[in-house]
Amino acid sequence: MNDLVVAILRSGTPLVYVTLAGVVAQRAGIWHLGLEGVMIIGAASTIIGIVLTGSLGLALIAAVVLCVLASVLLWFTIEKLKANPIIAGLGLTGLGVGGTTLASQSIFGSQASITAPFGLPRLGEAFGPFASLSVLVAAMPFVVALLWVLLRRTRFGLQLAASGEHPFAARGAGVEPARMRLFALAFGGVLAAAGGAELAAGSLQIFAQNMTAGRGFMAFAAVVFGVSHPIGAAFAAMFFSLVGALGIRAQLVFGDAVPHDLLLALPYIATVFGVWLSGRLRGGAASSAFGELRDY
Amino acid sequence: MTDSIPPALVCRDITVRFGDFVALSDVNLSFERGCIHAVVGQNGAGKTTFARVAAGLIRPDAGAVAIDGQPMPLGKVREARRLGVELVHQSFALPPSFSIAEAMEFGAERFGPVFSARGLVNRWRSHLEALDIDVDPRKSIRDLPVETQQSVEIARAMVSDASILILDEPTAVLSPTGAEALFERVRRLKKNGVTVILVLHKIREVLAVADTVSVLRGGRLVAATQPMASLSASAIADMIVGGTSANDDDANALVGAERPRHASAATTGATAAILQLDGVSTLADGEGPPLDDVSLELRPGEIVGVAGVEGNGQKTLVRVIAGLAGLGRGGIELAGIDVSAADLAERRRLGLSIIPFERNSEGLSLNSSLWENWSIRSLLSGRLLRPIRPGALREQSDAALKRWDVRYRSSEQRAGSLSGGNAQKLIFAREVHDGARLIIAAQPTRGLDIGATAFVWQALRDARDRGAAVLLISSDLDELFDISDRLVVMLSGRIVADYRPPYALGAVGAAMTGAEA
Numbered sequence: 001m002n003d004l005v006v007a008i009l010r011s012g013t014p015l016v017y018v019t020l021a022g023v024v025a026q027r028a029g030i031w032h033l034g035l036e037g038v039m040i041i042g043a044a045s046t047i048i049g050i051v052l053t054g055s056l057g058l059a060l061i062a063a064v065v066l067c068v069l070a071s072v073l074l075w076f077t078i079e080k081l082k083a084n085p086i087i088a089g090l091g092l093t094g095l096g097v098g099g100t101t102l103a104s105q106s107i108f109g110s111q112a113s114i115t116a117p118f119g120l121p122r123l124g125e126a127f128g129p130f131a132s133l134s135v136l137v138a139a140m141p142f143v144v145a146l147l148w149v150l151l152r153r154t155r156f157g158l159q160l161a162a163s164g165e166h167p168f169a170a171r172g173a174g175v176e177p178a179r180m181r182l183f184a185l186a187f188g189g190v191l192a193a194a195g196g197a198e199l200a201a202g203s204l205q206i207f208a209q210n211m212t213a214g215r216g217f218m219a220f221a222a223v224v225f226g227v228s229h230p231i232g233a234a235f236a237a238m239f240f241s242l243v244g245a246l247g248i249r250a251q252l253v254f255g256d257a258v259p260h261d262l263l264l265a266l267p268y269i270a271t272v273f274g275v276w277l278s279g280r281l282r283g284g285a286a287s288s289a290f291g292e293l294r295d296y
Numbered sequence: 297m298t299d300s301i302p303p304a305l306v307c308r309d310i311t312v313r314f315g316d317f318v319a320l321s322d323v324n325l326s327f328e329r330g331c332i333h334a335v336v337g338q339n340g341a342g343k344t345t346f347a348r349v350a351a352g353l354i355r356p357d358a359g360a361v362a363i364d365g366q367p368m369p370l371g372k373v374r375e376a377r378r379l380g381v382e383l384v385h386q387s388f389a390l391p392p393s394f395s396i397a398e399a400m401e402f403g404a405e406r407f408g409p410v411f412s413a414r415g416l417v418n419r420w421r422s423h424l425e426a427l428d429i430d431v432d433p434r435k436s437i438r439d440l441p442v443e444t445q446q447s448v449e450i451a452r453a454m455v456s457d458a459s460i461l462i463l464d465e466p467t468a469v470l471s472p473t474g475a476e477a478l479f480e481r482v483r484r485l486k487k488n489g490v491t492v493i494l495v496l497h498k499i500r501e502v503l504a505v506a507d508t509v510s511v512l513r514g515g516r517l518v519a520a521t522q523p524m525a526s527l528s529a530s531a532i533a534d535m536i537v538g539g540t541s542a543n544d545d546d547a548n549a550l551v552g553a554e555r556p557r558h559a560s561a562a563t564t565g566a567t568a569a570i571l572q573l574d575g576v577s578t579l580a581d582g583e584g585p586p587l588d589d590v591s592l593e594l595r596p597g598e599i600v601g602v603a604g605v606e607g608n609g610q611k612t613l614v615r616v617i618a619g620l621a622g623l624g625r626g627g628i629e630l631a632g633i634d635v636s637a638a639d640l641a642e643r644r645r646l647g648l649s650i651i652p653f654e655r656n657s658e659g660l661s662l663n664s665s666l667w668e669n670w671s672i673r674s675l676l677s678g679r680l681l682r683p684i685r686p687g688a689l690r691e692q693s694d695a696a697l698k699r700w701d702v703r704y705r706s707s708e709q710r711a712g713s714l715s716g717g718n719a720q721k722l723i724f725a726r727e728v729h730d731g732a733r734l735i736i737a738a739q740p741t742r743g744l745d746i747g748a749t750a751f752v753w754q755a756l757r758d759a760r761d762r763g764a765a766v767l768l769i770s771s772d773l774d775e776l777f778d779i780s781d782r783l784v785v786m787l788s789g790r791i792v793a794d795y796r797p798p799y800a801l802g803a804v805g806a807a808m809t810g811a812e813a
Contacts, residue, residue: 155409158394158402165391171353172389173403174374 002129004245009130010203012241013137014039015219017195019237020147021188022223023230027151028184029164029177032223033089034074036216037096038189042067042196044100047207048107050116056201063193070096071189075182093216101209113208119201134202136194140234143191147230160184195219218271225274236274243270302365304329304460304491305350305381310359312345312515319345320356321515327460327508329364332482332492333521334506336499336536338550340716340745341512343495344386347464350493351383352376363460377403380459384449386468386495392438396420396448399437404455427451428481442606443474450481461485462493467501469771471605472805479505498552498774499532511535537746546753549778550746568632569593570647570734570765576616576626578789584611585789586624592784592791594734594765599756601780602769605808609789610769611653614738617767618650619643631733645677647733651723651740653769655716659723662712666704666722667693669711673726693725700725701751717748724752728759735759738769753779773804 018039025032042063049059074092077083083091108114120134127133151157162170163177170177199215200207218240226233247266250258305327312320320342327333337343348354350361355371362368363379390399400420401411407419417433424433429447431440440448446466453461463482467475482492482505496502502509503524509532511518518535519527533551571594578586587609594600604610615621617628619640627636630646640648652658660669667686670693675684690707697704702721704714714722720740728735737756741749756766756779770776776783777799785793785807793807805811 149410153411153413155401155404155411158398162391162394162402165393166389168385169389169391170402171373172351172383172385174352174372174377175403 004249006129006133007245007248008238008241009133009137011244012238013134013140013202014195014199015215015222015237015241016140016144016234017136017198018192018216018219019222019226019233020143020230021191021195022219023226023228023233024147024151024160024184024188024191025181026223026228027157027160027164028181029167030078030085030181030185031089031220032074032185032188033086033217033220034070034092034096035089035192035219036212036214037093038067038070038192039196039199039216039219040096040100040210040212041070042193043200043211044104044196044207045193046197047114047116047200047205048104050118050201050205051114052107054117056118056120059201060193060197063197064190067193067196068186068189071185071192072182075185079178079181097210097212100207104207104209113206113211116201116205116207119203119205120197132203134198136198136202143194144230144234151230214268218267221271221275225271225278227278239274240267240270243267301329302362303327304364305493306362306365307346307350308360308362310346310349310356310361312342312349312354312356318515320349320512323359323512323515323517325510325517325520327491327493327521329491330486330489331507332486332494332505334502334509335493335495335512336497336502336509336532337512337518338497338536338746339743339749340514341536342515343497343512344464345515346512347383347462347493347495350376350460350462351381353383377456377458380456381462382453382456382458382460383462383464384446384453384466386465388442388445388449390437390445390449390452392436394437395434396424396431396437396440397433399448399452400424400433400455403452406455423455424451427454428484442469443471443477446470446474446478447481454485458490460491460493462495464495465497466494467496467498469606471808472773472801473809473811474605475501476504497536499529499536500552502532503529513538546750546778549774550749552774567596569595569629570631571617571767572627572629573617574627574629576628577624578612578616579622579624581622583615583621585609587612587616587621588789589626590789590791591626594767596733596763596765597760598781599760599766599768599779601776601783602767602786603773603776603783603804603808604771604786606771608786610738610786612789613786614650614653614736614769617643617648617736641676644673647731649727649729649732649735651720651727651735651737653738655719655723656712660711660719663710665708666697666702666711666714667707669722670696670707670726673729696725697722717744717751720744720748720752724755728755728764730762732759733764735764735766736769737766739771740768741770741772741775749775773801777801 018035022032022035045063045066046059049062050056053059070092074088077088078085104114120136123130123133123135123138125131159170159175160180163175163180167177219237222233222236222240225236244267247263251260251263303326307323307325310320310323323346335343335346345354349356352371352373352375360367361370363381366379368379369375397416397420400423401416420433424431429451431444437445466478470478485492494506506524508521508523509527510521513536536551537547573590573592576587576590580586584607602610612621616623619638623636627634630643630648633646635643656662667690671689694707700721702718702725711719711722740752756768760766768780783795783799784791785804787808787810795804
């Protein structure tokens with residue numbers, strides 16, 4: 001049982017951080033399909049940063065700065081170049097996945113993966129069965145709670161939500177929706193950097209090409225499933241990783257009786273199911289992902 | 297004499313351009329403190345633009361604004377609000393998912409930045425009470441009836457105790473009784489020292505509430521803050537219209553000056569009904585209140601008006617006639633044929649034409665060309681894989697658009713590039729044809745200027761005289777009274793009253809709000 005909880009926390013925590021980035025963006029009116037790209041930039045720069053500088057602090061600063069820059073780039077294409085947010089987000093994902101591959105190959109040659117000598121600090125023996133988890137896992141519930149307060153219990157959170165839901169209303173109250181979206185994406189960049197760092201340096205200390213493997217899109221699905229509520233979305237992300245962990249267990253139990261690929265696909269199948277379910281529960285609100293922002 | 301007390305709001309030489317279009321041209325206006333000022337004009341006269349400049353939402357290309365003698369930084373809502381200017385929009389502008397308390401809080405700076413759920417409600421309960429708005433602050437904006445929603449908008453505007461409150465077309469969505477309640481609220485605000493600027497387009501309302509009136513026409517100032525005492529209704533009407541060729545009743549209806557007497561009596565004889573709704577109830581579908589046991593009969597050669605406060609089932613009525621809403625009980629007959637289960641294409645073949653509520657999203661494909669928009673009527677009724685000849689369709693549409701006096705450059709131009717009036721004429725050119733036996737006209741004149749409105753009315757009358765039945769849904773009672781041969785009132789998905797001319801404003805207004813037993 002403890003093993004299962006540890007496995008869920010280990011695989012779920014990166015997903016939760018990236019999901020939160022998507023929640024903040026969505027509250028401000030952007031359905032963030034660039035999460036995958038920002039997350040892999042965070043993962044790659046953490047590991048490459050550690051290898052090149054030998055300093056975790058410098059590596060994390062690099063990860064945060066690059067992820068924020070990538071997010072600001074997304075804001076710029078949407079807000080200033082008037083690109084469609086969905087297309088621009090997918091473009092950022094392509095940039096992240098391709099760019100990190102290019103960077104790792106140009107620095108380290110054609111290695112399949114890069115291993116760092118150390119990763120994020122661990123919780124240590126005091127935490128018993130959770131000793132091997134990183135500090136970012138322990139911080140995760142607090143980040144979720146703080147974000148809930150910020151989004152749902154502060155005037156700033158209301159202004160952010162107004163900017164997303166009814167930009168004209170926000171402007172009428174003296175709030176600049178474009179500025180709010182810049183904040184939302186940049187702040188999301190910090191959260192996605194944490195998610196990427198946890199994925200690469202939380203337990204493995206490895207960066208491999210395309211190592212996010214669709215987790216950014218799963219996080220996006222968790223945003224939809226969790227109705228853009230920080231706590232709901234965090235639970236949705238944990239649910240997806242629960243299904244993944246159960247899939248791995250099932251491989252051990254069933255062996256070759258069940259196709260290996262099917263079990264590996266379980267989290268993705270759960271994702272589709274979750275999005276479908278949330279669409280049903282909310283009367284198809286998910287389709288508003290492609291709606292125009294109201295600014296008249 | 298007023299040197300010591302500067303006016304509440306002064307606009308000097310305001311000019312606003314949108315591309316080539318001049319929305320406001322050298323407008324000079326000055327509003328005294330503590331009065332109710334009306335700004336009137338036709339659609340497209342620049343009233344809303346003026347209101348938005350004063351509230352800092354639009355930065356004018358030239359000119360200056362001063363509040364209480366202090367210059368206001370232009371195009372900055374925050375600065376305008378700091379100086380005490382608040383604007384309540386024509387189409388309401390609060391996020392629908394917000395609770396009332398959240399809607400108050402997000403634009404206020406009265407309290408600390410963090411709150412608890414209960415604390416938020418307590419913050420705003422007394423504010424609402426002080427304004428006599430009796431509503432639970434936990435309710436969602438989207439669940440409020442329009443009249444409450446407007447009160448909440450006003451409360452939102454007053455969160456920082458504004459000294460100048462601008463209301464943009466506040467009566468457009470209200471019933472006559474709702475409008476009277478609004479005016480009462482406005483008079484109370486005036487008593488508390490608030491300067492109120494009402495953007496209106498009905499003279500009757502101006503006479504009822506305003507101390508001064510300013511008239512805009514085509515972006516230019518025709519009259520600047522004239523005291524009401526010095527003006528007659530017909531003088532204001534002349535200034536608004538500036539000499540159009542509509543007949544007198546239409547002219548009066550256009551500016552809401554006085555009640556037009558009804559021109560033509562209905563010519564309904566014993567002819568068979570074209571549309572018959574028989575005890576129709578619809579399934580709830582989240583797009584408005586469902587219909588509840590609606591029976592309605594339309595005969596050839598009559599215009600039946602549907603009055604009602606918006607959101608009382610008018611949209612569902614149109615959708616159920618079109619076959620787009622789930623029919624729960626009852627039956628629908630078109631030209632004597634039961635179409636309860638027929639799809640829209642079948643209904644259109646039987647002579648149904650629809651001028652929809654939203655001409656830009658439901659009526660036209662803005663990214664398609666004019667000829668494509670026009671010929672979709674015939675294309676949809678044919679076989680799916682029938683080859684089409686664009687050249688022939690272009691010629692036919694050119695001829696039709698000329699006949700309807702649509703102003704355009706080329707039939708290849710995008711429908712989105714037409715002005716509102718021309719876009720509506722394009723829809724009329726498509727929908728109003730010899731085969732159209734039942735024409736549903738949903739808010740056909742909303743947002744149109746006087747010339748285009750008169751055109752639409754004439755087109756509907758011509759269709760009626762040709763023998764078509766017209767169902768006219770409108771929230772403008774002047775329009776309904778002027779051209780309907782018969783009038784029904786909708787309330788909460790039911791038809792609650794049925795009138796024949798001459799119509800009495802009081803009775804219709806009471807039926808709209810359910811005040812009538």
